[in-house]
Amino acid sequence: MNPSDSSNDPTEISTQQHRHSLDPHVGRYAARTKGMTASEVRALFAVASRPEVVSLAGGMPNLAALPIDSLSEQVASLVSNDGLVALQYGSAQGVPELREQICDVMALEGIQAHPDDVVVTVGSQMGLDMVTRVFCDPGDVVLAEGPSYVGALSSFSAYQANVVHVAMDDDGLQPAALREAIETAHRHGQRVKFLYTIPNFHNPAGVTLAVSRRAEVLEICAEHGIMVLEDNPYGLLGFNGQTYPSLRTQDPNNVVYLGSFSKTFASGLRVGWVLAPHAVREKLVLAAESATLCPPTFNQMLVSRYLATHDWQGQIKKFRENYRERRDAMLSALEQYMPAGCSWTKPDGGFYVWLTAPEGVDTKAMLPRAVTARVAYASGTGFYADQLGSRQMRLSYCYPTPERIQEGVRRLSGVLTDELELYNTFGPAAQRTISGPQAPSPDTA
Amino acid sequence: MLHVDGLRSFSLSDRVVAVLSGGLSHERDVSLRSGRRLSAALRDQGLTVEEWDTDSELLTRLRDQRPDAVVVALHGGEGENGSVQTVLEMLGIPFVGSTSQSCRRAFDKPTAKAELARAGLSTPDWVVLPHGTFRELGAQYVLDAMTDRLGLPMMLKPDQGGSALGAQVVRSAGQLPAAMVNCLAYGETVLAEQFVSGVEVAVTVVDGANGPEALPAVEIVPESGVYDYTARYTAGLTDFYAPARLTEDSAKAVGELAVQAHRLLGLRDISRTDAVISSDGTVNFLEVNLSPGLTETSSLPMAVEAAGRSLGEVFSELIERSVNRG
Numbered sequence: 060m061n062p063s064d065s066s067n068d069p070t071e072i073s074t075q076q077h078r079h080s081l082d083p084h085v086g087r088y089a090a091r092t093k094g095m096t097a098s099e100v101r102a103l104f105a106v107a108s109r110p111e112v113v114s115l116a117g118g119m120p121n122l123a124a125l126p127i128d129s130l131s132e133q134v135a136s137l138v139s140n141d142g143l144v145a146l147q148y149g150s151a152q153g154v155p156e157l158r159e160q161i162c163d164v165m166a167l168e169g170i171q172a173h174p175d176d177v178v179v180t181v182g183s184q185m186g187l188d189m190v191t192r193v194f195c196d197p198g199d200v201v202l203a204e205g206p207s208y209v210g211a212l213s214s215f216s217a218y219q220a221n222v223v224h225v226a227m228d229d230d231g232l233q234p235a236a237l238r239e240a241i242e243t244a245h246r247h248g249q250r251v252k253f254l255y256t257i258p259n260f261h262n263p264a265g266v267t268l269a270v271s272r273r274a275e276v277l278e279i280c281a282e283h284g285i286m287v288l289e290d291n292p293y294g295l296l297g298f299n300g301q302t303y304p305s306l307r308t309q310d311p312n313n314v315v316y317l318g319s320f321s322k323t324f325a326s327g328l329r330v331g332w333v334l335a336p337h338a339v340r341e342k343l344v345l346a347a348e349s350a351t352l353c354p355p356t357f358n359q360m361l362v363s364r365y366l367a368t369h370d371w372q373g374q375i376k377k378f379r380e381n382y383r384e385r386r387d388a389m390l391s392a393l394e395q396y397m398p399a400g401c402s403w404t405k406p407d408g409g410f411y412v413w414l415t416a417p418e419g420v421d422t423k424a425m426l427p428r429a430v431t432a433r434v435a436y437a438s439g440t441g442f443y444a445d446q447l448g449s450r451q452m453r454l455s456y457c458y459p460t461p462e463r464i465q466e467g468v469r470r471l472s473g474v475l476t477d478e479l480e481l482y483n484t485f486g487p488a489a490q491r492t493i494s495g496p497q498a499p500s501p502d503t504a
Numbered sequence: 505m506l507h508v509d510g511l512r513s514f515s516l517s518d519r520v521v522a523v524l525s526g527g528l529s530h531e532r533d534v535s536l537r538s539g540r541r542l543s544a545a546l547r548d549q550g551l552t553v554e555e556w557d558t559d560s561e562l563l564t565r566l567r568d569q570r571p572d573a574v575v576v577a578l579h580g581g582e583g584e585n586g587s588v589q590t591v592l593e594m595l596g597i598p599f600v601g602s603t604s605q606s607c608r609r610a611f612d613k614p615t616a617k618a619e620l621a622r623a624g625l626s627t628p629d630w631v632v633l634p635h636g637t638f639r640e641l642g643a644q645y646v647l648d649a650m651t652d653r654l655g656l657p658m659m660l661k662p663d664q665g666g667s668a669l670g671a672q673v674v675r676s677a678g679q680l681p682a683a684m685v686n687c688l689a690y691g692e693t694v695l696a697e698q699f700v701s702g703v704e705v706a707v708t709v710v711d712g713a714n715g716p717e718a719l720p721a722v723e724i725v726p727e728s729g730v731y732d733y734t735a736r737y738t739a740g741l742t743d744f745y746a747p748a749r750l751t752e753d754s755a756k757a758v759g760e761l762a763v764q765a766h767r768l769l770g771l772r773d774i775s776r777t778d779a780v781i782s783s784d785g786t787v788n789f790l791e792v793n794l795s796p797g798l799t800e801t802s803s804l805p806m807a808v809e810a811a812g813r814s815l816g817e818v819f820s821e822l823i824e825r826s827v828n829r830g
Binding site: 426 | 524528529530531532533534536559635638639643644669670678680681682684685686688689690713733734736737738739740741742743744747755778800803810
């Protein structure tokens with residue numbers, strides 16, 4: 060056989076090997092894309108989307124209670140009456156009327172704000188991104204509760220900030236741990252830019268920062284010249300209608316506040332906002348211009364009309380009742396089914412329970428077994444920037460029906476029982492080796 | 505009109521084909537991507553293609569719509585263990601791929617290895633152990649015996665399934681218990697294999713007029729050294745060479761190995777054999793895939809391209825073969 064022959068015989072050997080790198084840009088990517096790879100966990104979540112699987116993993120708001128018919132009329136009316144404005148570019152800071160209404164929404168939690176200090180964003184995720192972009196250089200430290208919101212960790216990572224976690228307990232962030240984290244960072248010559256915190260009905264921990272701690276947290280940050288980024292998407296979803304004093308109210312000059320309509324109206328519209336001190340707001344508007352030119356005018360006007368014409372507070376009450384029913388179902392199922400050694404938080408608002416599994420269980424390694432048993436959860440390590448959280452998992456009760464939640468927890472208990480047996484079989488050596496202390500996390504055991 | 509291997513001529517546009525993808529296995533995501541790519545390739549050939557997931561409505565759809573043929577692009581689980589094939593056989597709907605009986609035999613990695621080893625093919629030494637054995641006999645004793653038998657490094661993988669899910673190279677005895685737990689998350693039984701280093705290749709076999717033929721081997725060079733899930737499905741993390749950078753003898757040997765595996769396991773239409781050529785030139789069978797991946801990062805489409813053919817052309821011919829055999 061002549062290797063240089065061009066032949067159609069597929070078994071013939073050719074020396075004309077063709078190299079497929081599959082990505083000609085591979086050498087050109089920025090260093091920050093290093094973690095952007097395919098992952099087994101992501102693949103498993105494709106199965107979780109099937110109806111056979113009870114997904115306690117995602118954080119999708121339950122929109123079933125929305126007045127769809129009336130919203131549909133509102134959309135039609137917006138197009139026919141104000142279409143030429145709604146479909147046009149708008150201001151980078153957001154539609155003025157909506158910014159005024161946002162101030163009314165924040166007033167429910169005691170925040171007094173001026174519309175000029177509000178910047179409308181494409182969901183509060185964009186607010187997180189902009190604040191990080193404006194404040195963080197590579198290597199700067201961001202303090203965040205341990206665990207913390209995974210979307211925030213992604214933003215911090217994208218700007219190459221180093222996340223230092225601060226321990227929590229059932230009353231939220233521990234002031235002593237915050238002070239220690241700041242002092243340790245300073246001793247190492249690190250620049251701490253801000254504390255990122257979700258004080259109310261925390262994602263993923265399900266706990267709330269005790270009112271008695273709030274002033275101390277603010278004082279510690281002010282004392283060390285550290286800004287506070289307060290993320291409050293769930294603040295109006297307290298199951299008893301309770302609200303907590305916002306950090307922003309107590310220190311308006313040192314707190315940047317993130318709000319969102321994703322949990323109180325419609326997540327698909329992607330409308331959130333940042334409330335910031337004047338100088339910061341100026342920079343955020345410029346950052347927003349370069350990112351998106353302006354948030355979607357149509358969506359802003361739709362939210363604005365909804366707020367003007369619907370009983371939006373009554374709607375939030377309906378959401379709260381739905382979520383409370385689901386929270387009750389989850390807590391009762393956990394009580395009924397979970398094996399000994401498990402503990403979990405008991406949220407009084409929001410979407411999530413944070414569960415700590417018995418010693419030895421690695422919830423990330425266990426996920427394929429759970430998916431086989433047709434239940435899914437979010438493993439704890441995703442909520443830490445430093446691989447802690449291997450014993451923990453986030454359970455969402457916001458979306459499935461109470462009956463499905465019960466069934467999901469029942470399945471999960473079986474998975475945990477089997478996993479414990481596996482660890483008993485293979486002994487302590489089967490545990491993943493994790494350097495550093497055990498994950499600091501709220502634990503009601 | 506297309507002519508295949510002397511079979512009757514047909515018009516591709518007459519054919520309605522159902523591509524099954526998705527499913528409930530751990531490889532659902534990969535399967536959906538395979539299904540999308542294959543469907544597009546078949547549409548380019550002029551076929552009418554329906555993309556169906558395997559849910560509770562599948563049987564009704566198959567019965568009511570009775571496509572001319574089905575292509576099973578499901579990976580792992582019911583798509584490769586013979587379950588879906590049994591349903592298609594019961595309904596009498598032609599399908600591309602191996603029969604249910606062959607699937608059951610070949611999908612189980614230890615069964616396939618044993619059969620091929622009996623026929624004289626070289627495959628790394630292995631042991632198969634269910635979780636219960638470790639529990640009942642004491643894990644450390646069994647792990648020690650495994651290490652004595654296979655040495656280190658050692659390859660651990662679930663006895664069924666693909667995409668390297670749960671597969672790991674274990675380089676020290678200390679890593680073994682945690683690796684076992686990770687592997688057993690994907691199934692109740694572990695296949696532990698002697699690790700053979702060398703040139704890793706994937707060889708696609710396609711049935712043609714003259715029987716099964718091997719397409720050019722595709723050489724796989726993962727940047728990290730391990731062809732795991734991330735290396736498989738992140739474009740740029742693995743380099744592929746098609747044809748593989750092999751001597752003529754080695755290239756011929758891997759092709760023959762893949763064809764032998766296809767024949768000995770009674771496979772039909774298409775299969776992909778993964779093999780490694782060790783430094784002494786031995787071609788070692790690793791495993792066979794009954795429904796190989798067809799994604800943008802999968803080796804089968806590269807092999808097809810290296811053979812000067814297109815994915816749509818190869819599969820439309822296989823579809824026609826399936827229709828003709830009824």
